[in-house]
Amino acid sequence: MQNASATRNDVRPRRPLRAWFDVRRRHMGSWAFAINRLTGLGLAAYLFLHLAVLSTLLQGEAGWDRFLQLARSPFFLLLDVVLIFGILFHGLNGIRVALVGMGVGARQHRALFWVLMAIGFVLLAYSAWKVFTI
Amino acid sequence: MAEVERTFRVFRYKQGQAAPSYQTFKVKAGPRTTVLEALQEIRRTQDRTLILRHSCHHASCGTCGMRVNGQEVLSCVTNVQELGAETVLVEPINNIPLVADLVVDMGGFYERYVDAHMPYIRQSEFEPDADLPEGIAQYTRYENCLECGLCVSACPVMGSTSDYLGPAALAAAWRVVAEPRGQDAGRAAEAALEWVDNENGCWRCHVAYECTEVCPSDVDPGGSIMALRRKLTGRKFRRLLRLER
Amino acid sequence: MQNTITGQAARERQERSRAGGLWLIQAVSGLLLVALLGLHMVAHHFVVEGGLRDFQQVLDYVSNPVIFFLEVVFLVVVTAHAMLGLRAIVRDLNLSPAAARAADWILALVGAAALIYGVWLAAAIQQL
Ligand code: SF4
Numbered sequence: 001m002q003n004a005s006a007t008r009n010d011v012r013p014r015r016p017l018r019a020w021f022d023v024r025r026r027h028m029g030s031w032a033f034a035i036n037r038l039t040g041l042g043l044a045a046y047l048f049l050h051l052a053v054l055s056t057l058l059q060g061e062a063g064w065d066r067f068l069q070l071a072r073s074p075f076f077l078l079l080d081v082v083l084i085f086g087i088l089f090h091g092l093n094g095i096r097v098a099l100v101g102m103g104v105g106a107r108q109h110r111a112l113f114w115v116l117m118a119i120g121f122v123l124l125a126y127s128a129w130k131v132f133t134i
Numbered sequence: 135m136a137e138v139e140r141t142f143r144v145f146r147y148k149q150g151q152a153a154p155s156y157q158t159f160k161v162k163a164g165p166r167t168t169v170l171e172a173l174q175e176i177r178r179t180q181d182r183t184l185i186l187r188h189s190c191h192h193a194s195c196g197t198c199g200m201r202v203n204g205q206e207v208l209s210c211v212t213n214v215q216e217l218g219a220e221t222v223l224v225e226p227i228n229n230i231p232l233v234a235d236l237v238v239d240m241g242g243f244y245e246r247y248v249d250a251h252m253p254y255i256r257q258s259e260f261e262p263d264a265d266l267p268e269g270i271a272q273y274t275r276y277e278n279c280l281e282c283g284l285c286v287s288a289c290p291v292m293g294s295t296s297d298y299l300g301p302a303a304l305a306a307a308w309r310v311v312a313e314p315r316g317q318d319a320g321r322a323a324e325a326a327l328e329w330v331d332n333e334n335g336c337w338r339c340h341v342a343y344e345c346t347e348v349c350p351s352d353v354d355p356g357g358s359i360m361a362l363r364r365k366l367t368g369r370k371f372r373r374l375l376r377l378e379r
Numbered sequence: 380m381q382n383t384i385t386g387q388a389a390r391e392r393q394e395r396s397r398a399g400g401l402w403l404i405q406a407v408s409g410l411l412l413v414a415l416l417g418l419h420m421v422a423h424h425f426v427v428e429g430g431l432r433d434f435q436q437v438l439d440y441v442s443n444p445v446i447f448f449l450e451v452v453f454l455v456v457v458t459a460h461a462m463l464g465l466r467a468i469v470r471d472l473n474l475s476p477a478a479a480r481a482a483d484w485i486l487a488l489v490g491a492a493a494l495i496y497g498v499w500l501a502a503a504i505q506q507l
């Protein structure tokens with residue numbers, strides 16, 4: 001490029017985390033992207049946690065029962081609802097990203113998002129009720 | 135609406151300074167005063183060292199793009215009073231190297247149009263014997279692109295890495311594919327597809343559509359990136375099924 | 380705009396189709412997961428009295444070969460999707476090419492370890 005010293009990249013270094021998560025003044029798609037990233041990170045962490053928890057099965061019935069008792073405490077039930085929110089958002093928004101990203105329904109991506117979120121809300125409400133009453 | 139006074143907080147930076155700063159100016163704004171005019175007023179009457187870019191004053195040259203209160207806009211068509219805020223924060227667009235104050239270096243940005251195989255001059259569709267593809271009206275006119283860089287500034291992926299080709303250049307590439315024109319059109323379209331089919335091309339985008347939201351000229355770069363992907367996805371599936379090599 | 384076919388061009392081409400390919404795997408595995416996870420949730424929590432299986436119920440459930448197979452498929456798909464997702468995030472961190480490549484390897488190893496451990500766990504549970 002012309003005069004390299006005339007322009008400065010380093011006075012405004014790129015800040016990836018800010019670019020993803022600073023959603024002030026941004027629109028629906030950026031919010032969806034940011035929440036998708038957060039829930040994705042959370043779900044990846046949960047995957048490993050889940051594998052660890054299942055290994056208590058190997059300690060026989062006593063180990064598993066201890067886990068069940070813990071899992072039925074109100075705090076853990078609340079965490080379950082958070083988890084279900086993460087799964088629903090990531091999954092339903094993911095349907096949009098996958099379809100739109102393959103060029104399916106790209107023009108209707110906004111409508112698609114809100115329809116999926118409406119479905120998600122109903123499923124979340126139902127699951128939350130189920131978690132606490134089952 | 136009468137004239138009102140507004141506080142402008144303006145991003146300042148000159149070559150050689152360690153870090154940018156913000157300077158505050160008081161400006162009178164009438165009912166039709168634009169952000170660009172207010173900045174020119176500051177230049178005229180308060181600080182002649184404030185530099186900015188502009189040309190047409192009517193949203194067609196794309197040089198006056200900036201971030202006003204955190205939002206990418208063309209300052210020449212952004213009304214000060216309609217912002218509805220006492221303080222107006224003015225910053226240069228993001229993700230493009232800074233020259234000074236509100237001016238960024240668009241050189242690298244323009245070069246990508248050439249890489250996209252977007253010719254500066256295209257065969258005219260009004261030329262009677264021009265070879266036009268069918269259904270030309272259904273294509274959005276990417277020549278609408280003002281080359282303002284607002285989409286690049288707003289894109290979360292551009293904010294992560296300068297390697298990403300970016301929404302404007304990808305939109306230009308899709309233009310070359312969607313509406314081939316001129317003698318070398320077929321080859322150019324192939325080359326444009328090759329150019330975008332990589333990790334820093336159309337596959338890098340995370341479908342945030344922020345580019346489309348901020349584009350002042352209805353180019354819909356987000357949609358065109360998805361169109362590129364549809365084209366490439368179809369080809370990949372066909373290759374997988376050995377229908378095409 | 381000269382396109383000479385050299386070894387480099389061939390390599391670039393391969394590199395290219397990989398990017399699109401990885402994205403497609405991510406998208407398709409994601410869509411599959413919506414179905415598989417739906418099944419997983421219903422089978423493990425919604426149709427079970429109390430929302431969680433007791434010890435014996437878990438053992439009975441996993442000893443069904445069809446279920447065992449589905450659980451392993453689920454594990455493979457979810458791990459691939461998770462690792463590819465983490466990779467996309469790491470790539471967006473703007474690391475040096477060497478660091479990015481190292482991260483790829485680490486993620487691949489972690490994913491493989493999770494897979495092996497998961498399959499082993501499922502098999503071990505069957506032996507109980
Ligand atoms: S749709 Fe893609 S190119 Fe446009 S802002 Fe979002 S990530 Fe950037």
Ligand code: SF4
Binds near residue numbers: 282283301302345349
């Ligand atoms: S695509 Fe729109 S926002 Fe991007 S440079 Fe062109 S006119 Fe500006």
Ligand code: FES
Binds near residue numbers: 189193195199208209
């Ligand atoms: S001055 Fe030309 S677009 Fe604003």
